[in-house]
Amino acid sequence: MKKTILFAMLLIAISIFSLGCIQEKKSDTNAISASTNNTPAFDCSKCLSSEKCVGSACVKKTCADFGGSECGRNGNCSNPKINSSDTNMCCVGTCTIDPCFEIDCPNNTKCEKGECVLLNCKEDLNGVICPQGSSCTTSIINTEGSFPCCTQVCMEVK
Numbered sequence: 761m762k763k764t765i766l767f768a769m770l771l772i773a774i775s776i777f778s779l780g781c782i783q784e785k786k787s788d789t790n791a792i793s794a795s796t797n798n799t800p801a802f803d804c805s806k807c808l809s810s811e812k813c814v815g816s817a818c819v820k821k822t823c824a825d826f827g828g829s830e831c832g833r834n835g836n837c838s839n840p841k842i843n844s845s846d847t848n849m850c851c852v853g854t855c856t857i858d859p860c861f862e863i864d865c866p867n868n869t870k871c872e873k874g875e876c877v878l879l880n881c882k883e884d885l886n887g888v889i890c891p892q893g894s895s896c897t898t899s900i901i902n903t904e905g906s907f908p909c910c911t912q913v914c915m916e917v918k
Contacts, residue, residue, distance in 0.1 A: 823850035831855035834862070868902055878902065881909035890914035 804813035811818040812825060823830055823844040831837045831851035838853035859874035869876040870884065880903060881887045887909040890896050895917050896910030903909040 820845040822846045826850055826852050828852035834858050878904040880904055885909055885911050887911040888914060893917055
């Protein structure tokens, strides 16, 4: 008899719990309504692609929700950085750190791998190194190597 009463009480508890959890989909919209009180639930289909449905609201996705990671101001992302709820530097792609970020190099130098190095005459300045016995028609620039760089024309010295 005790087993029968316990079993009946268990069935009643399961039935009551189930009634509160049953949900049915309305046929004319994506909204869900609870069958116990027919109160319309939030329509998650109204959320934008940059949002997710949480409870009864659309909230902006986190960087992790986009499948990205934060790529700081000194990072270069393989795709444009996007705004998320937790950062405006979300990189959905590959983030590489720029070692020259915020390094100011003096004149005639450039930053390479985090260090200031002299400019290359030909590659960086589109210049030439005047051969011996000639001079530059403009001012010469100190560049990498032991010879000055001429960014104009070399004239033979007489």
